[in-house]
Amino acid sequence: MKLILIFTLLTSICSAQIKPIIKTYLGDEQRNYYGNSAPSKLRLKWKTHLGTGYTMISGKKKYWSGAGWTGQPLIISENGELYLIQPTLSHKLRKIRARDGKLIWNCDLGDVIKGTPTFVTTSNRNPEQKFLIISGSRRGANADFFKDPAYSLHGISYLTGKKQWQHNSPRTFCNSRDVDASGVMIRGKFCIPTENGKLLYLNPDPAKAKLNPKTGIAEPHIYKQYNLFESIDTKTHSYELSCESSPTVYKGVAYTATGGGRIYGHTAGMFGRKWHFNVGGDLNATMPLTNDNHLLLGIEKEFIAGQGGVMKIKPRGRVEWYHPLPNKKWYEWAGGMVGSPAVNHRTASNISGDLACFAGVDGTLTLINHKKLTPNKRVWGPNQKKQYPSPLVLDTVRLPQGSISTPLFIDNKIIIGYDNGLDLYEVTPNHKLKLLDRLKGPMFDATPVVWNKRIYAASKNGFLYCLGE
Numbered sequence: 001m002k003l004i005l006i007f008t009l010l011t012s013i014c015s016a017q018i019k020p021i022i023k024t025y026l027g028d029e030q031r032n033y034y035g036n037s038a039p040s041k042l043r044l045k046w047k048t049h050l051g052t053g054y055t056m057i058s059g060k061k062k063y064w065s066g067a068g069w070t071g072q073p074l075i076i077s078e079n080g081e082l083y084l085i086q087p088t089l090s091h092k093l094r095k096i097r098a099r100d101g102k103l104i105w106n107c108d109l110g111d112v113i114k115g116t117p118t119f120v121t122t123s124n125r126n127p128e129q130k131f132l133i134i135s136g137s138r139r140g141a142n143a144d145f146f147k148d149p150a151y152s153l154h155g156i157s158y159l160t161g162k163k164q165w166q167h168n169s170p171r172t173f174c175n176s177r178d179v180d181a182s183g184v185m186i187r188g189k190f191c192i193p194t195e196n197g198k199l200l201y202l203n204p205d206p207a208k209a210k211l212n213p214k215t216g217i218a219e220p221h222i223y224k225q226y227n228l229f230e231s232i233d234t235k236t237h238s239y240e241l242s243c244e245s246s247p248t249v250y251k252g253v254a255y256t257a258t259g260g261g262r263i264y265g266h267t268a269g270m271f272g273r274k275w276h277f278n279v280g281g282d283l284n285a286t287m288p289l290t291n292d293n294h295l296l297l298g299i300e301k302e303f304i305a306g307q308g309g310v311m312k313i314k315p316r317g318r319v320e321w322y323h324p325l326p327n328k329k330w331y332e333w334a335g336g337m338v339g340s341p342a343v344n345h346r347t348a349s350n351i352s353g354d355l356a357c358f359a360g361v362d363g364t365l366t367l368i369n370h371k372k373l374t375p376n377k378r379v380w381g382p383n384q385k386k387q388y389p390s391p392l393v394l395d396t397v398r399l400p401q402g403s404i405s406t407p408l409f410i411d412n413k414i415i416i417g418y419d420n421g422l423d424l425y426e427v428t429p430n431h432k433l434k435l436l437d438r439l440k441g442p443m444f445d446a447t448p449v450v451w452n453k454r455i456y457a458a459s460k461n462g463f464l465y466c467l468g469e
Contacts, residue, residue: 037410051092053091054141055138067460070180073456089112123205137154139151152194172197181243186268237282253265285298285337301333310323348411349412366395423435
């Protein structure tokens with residue numbers, strides 16, 4: 001009788017309108033949608049505690065709180081009510097009511113969750129398994145890297161918060177078995193890079209998962225998987241080949257920037273690899289698609305002779321320009337950028353829709369027109385082997401501290417987090433950056449999200465903040 005009541009309740013919920021608004025990292029498969037409208041103030045509306053968890057780093061326990069890079073919440077509309085799906089460093093994926101911060105459910109994934117999950121709808125008729133949240137995590141706080149399974153990818157019911165399946169990331173040449181990336185659906189298959197250097201195409205439907213007889217855990221069906229590194233990369237990168245960025249989809253091809261310094265374009269079809277471009281470095285950033293169908297790539301300083309920076313690339317084509325960022329030591333980084341560039345064409349109204357912005361690890365926020373070049377200027381590329389044109393820089397500002405966070409660019413507003421605060425800027429009609437408001441104190445490594453003039457931003461101080469006018 002109890003099971004019948006539960007099923008009836010789930011069916012009733014399922015019949016309500018469930019609509020993803022921000023369904024994966026940076027909005028959707030183009031990685032360029034950050035919300036509908038931004039506020040003009042950063043007043044606190046509410047905050048809720050996200051907890052603390054431990055993970056193993058070089059054989060030692062490290063305790064982290066709140067949410068870190070990339071850590072962006074999803075926004076889901078359920079029968080008119082907005083909910084957030086927030087990853088946390090306390091091991092728990094949380095469903096939170098957006099209007100007041102009330103916790104609906106949490107699901108313990110067994111280790112810290114650094115990345116951003118993805119909402120998917122399967123063809124399953126069971127309400128609990130129809131709407132899924134697919135989330136990565138670190139390999140397992142108590143898992144032995146060499147001996148144990150690393151169940152670092154999880155399918156969780158959106159309605160109940162219960163695990164439906166888990167994927168074991170096997171050992172490879174790479175020194176990681178975590179999952180930080182956010183996957184996407186491509187022609188009925190779920191596509192996601194894992195940090196062991198694999199690109200997976202899998203069936204997210206829990207009904208198609210198979211029970212592993214050794215572990216007793218349901219594992220998803222894998223259609224295809226591809227390597228995201230070449231054997232020669234171990235000579236330049238050793239075992240640091242982990243893929244942390246999320247794929248961007250253009251014309252059915254998933255473009256992924258990798259830890260081995262390469263960009264790959266793959267499909268799930270017979271001829272999987274469509275394109276390969278060796279940039280160099282350690283590529284952590286996710287690439288937004290511009291309004292002229294180019295990719296903007298952030299490049300960190302590690303493994304390259306020149307400066308890190310931002311590169312505009314035509315998919316399966318040439319490099320359009322390069323903008324180097326300063327070499328400056330900050331924590332374990334030496335320059336360039338770890339976060340991702342942002343573009344504004346999805347929401348631009350009163351200013352040009354050809355703008356982009358990005359924050360370097362040194363704390364420089366830069367505003368550019370990505371379609372225009374600086375006249376008579378060429379700069380060395382990241383490997384100092386070739387010179388490229390330079391984009392037209394409109395303005396720069398220095399943030400109080402360095403940043404690995406990704407800015408949000410919504411119409412003429414830019415929101416950017418950094419090591420000891422969060423800033424809100426306005427882009428003026430003459431394309432200059434004007435500071436509107438500043439929240440001082442919390443560390444914002446995670447990417448925030450915006451909806452209806454409310455900003456939802458998670459900090460490593462342990463709290464999720466709702467900010468607005």
